[in-house]
Amino acid sequence: MIEAAQFVEAARERGFDWYAGVPCSYLTPFINYVLQDASLHYVSAANEGDAVALIAGVTLGAKHGRRGITMMQNSGLGNAVSPLTSLTWTFRLPQLLIVTWRGQPGVPDEPQHALMGPITPAMLDTMDIPWETFPTEADAIGPALDRAIAHMDATGRPYALVMQKGSVAPFELKDGGAPTRRTPVEPRARLRELATNPLATRRDALQKVIAHTPLDSTVVLASTGFCGRELYAIDDRANQLYMVGSMGCVTPFALGLALARPDLRVVALDGDGAALMRMGVFATLGAYGPSNLTHVLLDNGAHDSTGGQATVSAQVSFAGVAAACGYASAVESDDPAVIDELFAAPPLDGPRFASLAIRRGTPDGLPRPTITPPDVKTRLMRHIGAI
Secondary structure, three states, rough: EEEHHHHHHHHHHOEEEEEEOOOHHHHHHHHHHHHHOOOEEEEEOOOOOHHHHHHHHHHHHEEOOOOOHHHHHHOOOOOOOOHHHHHHHHHHOOOOOEEEOOOOOOOOOOHHHHHHHHHHHHHHHOOOEEEOOOOOHHHHHHHHHHHHHHHHHHHHOOOOEEEEOOEEEEOOOOOOOOOOOOOOOOOEEEEEOOOOOOOOOOHHHHHHHOOOOOOOOOEEEEEHHHHHHHHHHOOOOEEEEEEEOOOOOOHHHHHHHHHHOOOOOOEEEEEHHHHHHOOOOHHHHHHHHOOEEEEEEOOOOOOHHHHOOOOHHOOHHHHHHHOOOOOEEEEOOOOOOOHHHHHHHOOOOOOOOEEEEOOOOOOOOOOOOOOOOHHHHHHHHHHHHOO
């Protein structure tokens, strides 16, 4: 058994100072220690996949060899499969995973871990994530971290430490570390007369976003599907990244980047289908989101890239959700001028949000990016001085 401080301080010496995750009783000492150290950063995510995406965003923007750790119970691996297989693996955004081994064969545990326990190693192997058991002796910590870093640096992909029961001694929590509650805002809705003013196209909206996101001070992260493809077709700029897969993860990804890089304005371009898939992240953004984070949701009421099947967004007030979750401002409209107003507004104490209703449909022959995910990531990191 080791002390929380022994691992965390060894990790800090190697550049690990960002943590995100969902608690597990095995992880309690680590979380409690990190929460009470003002020089370390911990974000309590709504689910494990959001935590993986958030640390990927930190990795994207981190300077000077800073690194991140995602912590989760092994039951949460199911929530993390999508970003682990189509974000961190695809874009080569490395992070250290600490995965607890509930239901380890031969160790009595609760019935919900009876299947996940035995298959945890196989799940990591299937996702091409090398792993080893978490160190339980002080002199084993440094070598384990060094092996993880060597793999991360060589491949650009995650490495996992699988924590067995009783690996870390208790550490008392004196302060729960809850983010400061923001003053609630009222969601605003502004609708036009659609009979005379048809909805804007996605292209109309994206052109406005481009006009307000200069190369030298902003980063634009576009959701998977036609959003990223159409942004690429309009203007492939060095400050843009086009998500592939990882549906719903553009916002926690953007949150990680915005937290790591307060010198940049980070814009997350979202869609209604993606937002509905991971609505829990609205609460995380509302609690932790900084003033340099802007969330733009383009709502056409459909899964456009898969044939136009309807979403349930027609009965959802995304601005109402954002306001209730603590965003500094939240507005929804069918007038594309709302994007101009969003970017023209003075700085606020927290993230800002706008949902714009747009028409369905996509231009014929819309190209896919020819720049590969690792190359677009490397180009962006070089552009913002992260490498």
